[in-house]
Amino acid sequence: MPKVLREKFGGEIPSEIDDLIQLPGVGRKTANLVRAVAFSLPAICVDVHVHRICNRWGYIKTKNPLETEMALRKKLPAKHWLDINSYVVAFGQSLCKPRKPDCDICPIFQYCKRIGVS
Ligand code: SF4
Incomplete structure (x- = not known):
């Protein structure tokens, strides 16, 4: 480098x-x-958590992190760009986990479309 x-x-x-x-x-x-x-x-720093969770919410509909970054650039207000990664990563590690999200205790359950969550 x-x-x-x-x-x-x-x-x-x-x-x-x-x-x-x-x-x-x-x-x-x-x-x-x-x-x-x-x-x-x-x-907007998009990792697997940001990609997975924004799609579960139904906020965006994308196939990969690059598409997610581009979709968020269009939709997410700029004032949230710097913070979304740290908030969503912590949320994805503790609650909205990849395999078994804890929807039953999720504080934003009522706002989430739970796309792809059974
Ligand atoms: S309701 Fe479930 S899928 Fe939706 S954000 Fe909460 S934990 Fe994730």
Whole structure:
């Protein structure tokens, strides 16, 4: 990574997603996280939790994290972009888990369409 940073970006960490994903080992999730946390620029960090849960809610209907990121960019108010990852990841690890979500004790049960949850 230092070699690519030096050769392509003059030794500076870039802030644009398209530049960040050129760095070895950096995908869109990390690129968005760096853009949001290091630069305080608008970005939505989508991981498996954000993708799964936003689709379960019925808030979006997407097939993969990239589609989820693009759908959220259109629909989610920008003031929530930086925070959604930390909120939803914690929620996905503790309550709305991948295999057995705890819908019976979920505080947002009434607002959730539970798409794909049996
Ligand atoms: S009701 Fe169930 S599927 Fe919906 S957010 Fe809560 S835990 Fe997840």
